[in-house]
Amino acid sequence: MGSTPALAILHPGAMGAAVAACLVKRGHQVGWLRTGRSDATVRRAAEAGLTPFDDLAELLAQADIVFSICPPHGALDVARELAGFRGIVVDANAISPETANVVGDVVTSGGARYVDGGVIGPPPLTPGTTRLYLAGDDGDVANLFAGSALDAVTLAGAPPAASALKMTYAAWTKTTAALLVSIRETAAAYGVDDDLASEWAISQPHLAQAWLRAREQTREKGWRWAHELAEVGRTFAAVGQPEGFGVAASEVFGSNDDLAR
Numbered sequence: 001m002g003s004t005p006a007l008a009i010l011h012p013g014a015m016g017a018a019v020a021a022c023l024v025k026r027g028h029q030v031g032w033l034r035t036g037r038s039d040a041t042v043r044r045a046a047e048a049g050l051t052p053f054d055d056l057a058e059l060l061a062q063a064d065i066v067f068s069i070c071p072p073h074g075a076l077d078v079a080r081e082l083a084g085f086r087g088i089v090v091d092a093n094a095i096s097p098e099t100a101n102v103v104g105d106v107v108t109s110g111g112a113r114y115v116d117g118g119v120i121g122p123p124p125l126t127p128g129t130t131r132l133y134l135a136g137d138d139g140d141v142a143n144l145f146a147g148s149a150l151d152a153v154t155l156a157g158a159p160p161a162a163s164a165l166k167m168t169y170a171a172w173t174k175t176t177a178a179l180l181v182s183i184r185e186t187a188a189a190y191g192v193d194d195d196l197a198s199e200w201a202i203s204q205p206h207l208a209q210a211w212l213r214a215r216e217q218t219r220e221k222g223w224r225w226a227h228e229l230a231e232v233g234r235t236f237a238a239v240g241q242p243e244g245f246g247v248a249a250s251e252v253f254g255s256n257d258d259l260a261r
Helices: 014-025 038-046 054-059 070-081 098-107 160-188 192-203 206-237 244-255
Strands: 007-010 030-033 052-055 065-068 089-090 115-121 128-135 150-154
Touching: 007 014, 014 030, 030 054, 038 206, 052 054, 052 089, 052 192, 065 070, 070 089, 070 098, 070 206, 089 098, 098 115, 098 206, 115 160, 128 160, 150 160, 160 192, 160 206, 160 244, 192 206, 206 244
Parallel strands: 007 030, 007 065, 030 052, 065 089, 089 115, 128 150
Antiparallel strands: 115 128
């Protein structure tokens, strides 16, 4: 690999565009496939300084490293799009280790090298807020982000260690958010929502703000979190732990149209 590898990203949402912007600010050209993408995504990519391509084969032909950062239910489809690519594929999606293994098999069967990734934190706009954990990287990927707003951390474990870390972290942050939303919905159904809020103010004063944050996050991201929490359930079930935490949280995010859309 040359000293200045060509990079590509499929398909950048808010997180993917922010990660790619870190690379652009480090002096790398990052290509992306704009075909079929929304106007909002096109604007986001332009603001991040990404280079648009209209043909996937042309994009992959110039790339040494491809990042897949998309909603978790699309991870496997993106991997299949990369058939024949022989560079490095970094799958940094919120998927279970089981799904990550399938993605890795698809990627490597086509001749690419697979790096398992997991992003923890918000879109990386400020240094120190966000980590990209990597498993199976020999430094080619982590070094790209040196000095950027995104901290790239190489794990000692092999793939799917990064996905396992992401899932076990999300199991706390996102299932508790779903629980708070469901608690208040249940209290309201029984007519004791105001009474519960009053009791929280006395004995659990931090929960009111946590609930407001959870409600807002669910409105903004619930459609994506529903898929991510299903992956959390699969992560637990694969090692004999109850999958119900992730499954229930996925149901909260996915079935409540008023909050999840």
